[in-house]
Amino acid sequence: MKPVKFDYYAPASVDEALDTLAELGYDGKVLAGGQSLIAAMNFRMARPAALVDLNNVxxxxxxxxxxxxxxxxxxxxxxxxxxxxxxxxxxxxxxxxxxxxxxxxxxxxxxxxxxxxxxxxxxxxxxxxxxxxxxxxxxxxxxxxxxxxxxxxxxxxxxxxxxxxxxxxxxxxSANPPRTGSNYQQVSRQSGGYAQAAVASIVTLDENNLCKAVRLVLMSVGEVPILSQKASQILVGHVPTADAFKAVAEAAATSEIDPATDLHATAKYRRNLIRVLVARSLAEAFGRAKRGG
Amino acid sequence: MTKLFPVSINVNGQVYERQVEARLLLSDFLRHELGLMGTHVGCEHGICGACTVLFDGEAVRSCLIFSVQASGHEIRTVESLGTPENLHPLQEAFSEKHALQCGFCTPGFLMTLVPFLEQNPHPTDDEVREAIDGNICRCTGYEKIIEAAQEASKKMSSR
Known part of the structure; x- marks a missing residue:
């Protein structure tokens, strides 16, 4: 399909872009790379009255x-x-x-x-x-x-x-502190396809090899990215072990996510993926932190 | 009244000046305004890769760019590669290795692989797989396309 008609502005500076957005109010929509927006406009799911294209800024x-x-x-x-x-x-x-x-x-x-x-x-x-x-x-x-x-x-x-x-x-x-490691795990049906579920982690070890900080985010299993609270509660101040990762994975999969069933995966499958990917991602991230990031 | 925007787009080395609606996709500009039917339109939402063209030398989806955004830029389509009598080495390799059957996806594969092979003259099979993961072919099962890319890399580096 093709997009509905819209008005188009191509400002050459940030100031001009902000002026245009202020004038347009609710009619204006920023066009950045357009790789999601234009696809949605082609389907007429998105019908902005006017685009403010930032590609000339x-x-x-x-x-x-x-x-x-x-x-x-x-x-x-x-x-x-x-x-x-x-x-x-x-x-x-x-x-x-x-x-x-x-x-x-x-x-x-x-x-x-x-x-x-x-x-x-x-x-x-x-x-x-x-x-x-x-x-x-x-x-x-x-x-x-x-x-x-x-x-x-x-x-x-x-x-x-x-x-x-x-x-x-x-x-x-912001710069990562020393002894920080990170990892990303994703499962999708094909390369470049939507994540059925994914997990990102950034972890930091202290000088005694105890977990100093952990940020674990669960993706594609709720309406927004979910920052795991359980991961911090279970891991911070403790030795990061495989058993601890399993405990985090179990807690995250059972109490922190709200996965949907859609054409990409069932909710049950997504829950299982989170269980597996959390443990995998934490093990890899802590391994990297130990080796100095 | 429909608002029109003047555009000046260099396509395959020739500058075209037109008045276009803002909503006209680059893919439709190439096909309907210029009659360059080599760029194929499959899914129109960035999944299939058939409409891939070069935008200032980089492979992009022409269905996810408005033609007004291409004004002042250089576009290259499959028509710029070779002629039936004088094929581009990549087209030659596709023909020799049977890397196409129906041919619908082929322009997208070619325009994806041309800059890839120029930047990676001796890729591994896995690198080729990664390069074409944004192009869908329903006929060949991809193996022949990977063979063709490897054959082309030999042809291109020996010329």
Whole structure:
């Protein structure tokens, strides 16, 4: 099918984009990479009255080191650039590891890092990864800006706290402490397909090999990315053992998720996947932390 | 009244100037405005890969880009590869290895593999598999396509 008619704006700067968004109000929708939005428009599931295309705003595309050792990534940076950037790989190996699972190379060359987060697809990898990495997000509007944590941005499937006159401008990732390891596990029916379930983990060990911190996110098994509380309760301050991973997996699979049955998988199967993937992801992440990340 | 936007798009080395609706997809611009029917439209939501073209040298989905967004950019379609008398080495390899039957998906595979082979002149089979994981073929079972890509890599590096 083809999209319904819409009006189109292609600002050349962030200021011009914010002016346009402010004028359009509820009629305006930001077009980033368009790899989800245009597909939804082709199906007429999305019918925005006007698009504000950010593809002619070069100042939104960058990967810059922060003074604290992290990275600031402009919202229009293509997923493919993040996937292949040596600084990203060095500081946040989780990102290239995850990127391989995001659709296909042709989609990743066009799709954007910020756009995927702001789209807040519960089956999308990057919203979950932003929560796992505890990303700080810069939201800008005409004459205003604010910072919000990824977990506070995403409030439902395809729903965020970004107002119609605002846009996600930058994603800031804080440096990992020493002895941090990460891992991503996903099961889908085919390469590049929707995750039936997925798990991302970032863990840190202290000098005595006890778990100092853990961020475990369960994906595609609820309306939003789920940050496991049980993982912290069971693991922090203890020796990370296979039995402990099993306990976390069991607790996560039985009490922390609300999987749906759809054409991709049954709820029961998704629960089983979470049980398996949590244990696998934690074992791998702690192994990497032990080896120094 | 329908609002039209002026575009100037370089397709296969020639600049075309047209007035288009914002909603006109790049795939439809190529087929309906320019009559370049080599770019095939399968699913129109980014899954099948048949509509893959090069956008400033990178393989992308032409069904997930509006033609107005391509203004000022360089597009290459399958028509730029070879002619029946003088095939591109990749097309030659597809023919020799029987890497197509109905041919519907073929332009997408070719436009995905051309930049891939230029950047990875000696890929492993697994690298080829990963490169084409965004293209669906319902005829060949893919093995012949992987063989063709390997054959093409030999042809391309020996020329």
């Amino acid at each position: 070069p100042e939104l595309s960058y990967i810059n080191p922060t003074p604290e050792g992290g990275l600031a990534i402009g919202t229009m940076t293509r997923v493919y650039q993040v996937e292949h950037d040596p600084e990203v790989a060095k500081r946040f190996p989780l990102l290239p590891e995850v990127a391989k699972f995001i659709a296909h190379s042709q989609i990743r060359r066009r799709g954007t890092f910020g756009g995927a987060i702001a789209h807040a697809d519960p089956a999308g990898q990057l919203p979950s990864i932003a929560v796992t990495m505890d990303a700080n997000l810069l939201i800008r509007g005409k004459g205003k800006e604010r910072w919000v944590k990824a977990a506070d941005l995403i409030i439902g499937p395809f729903m965020t706290t970004i107002e119609p006159d605002e846009m996600l401008a930058e994603v800031v990732l």
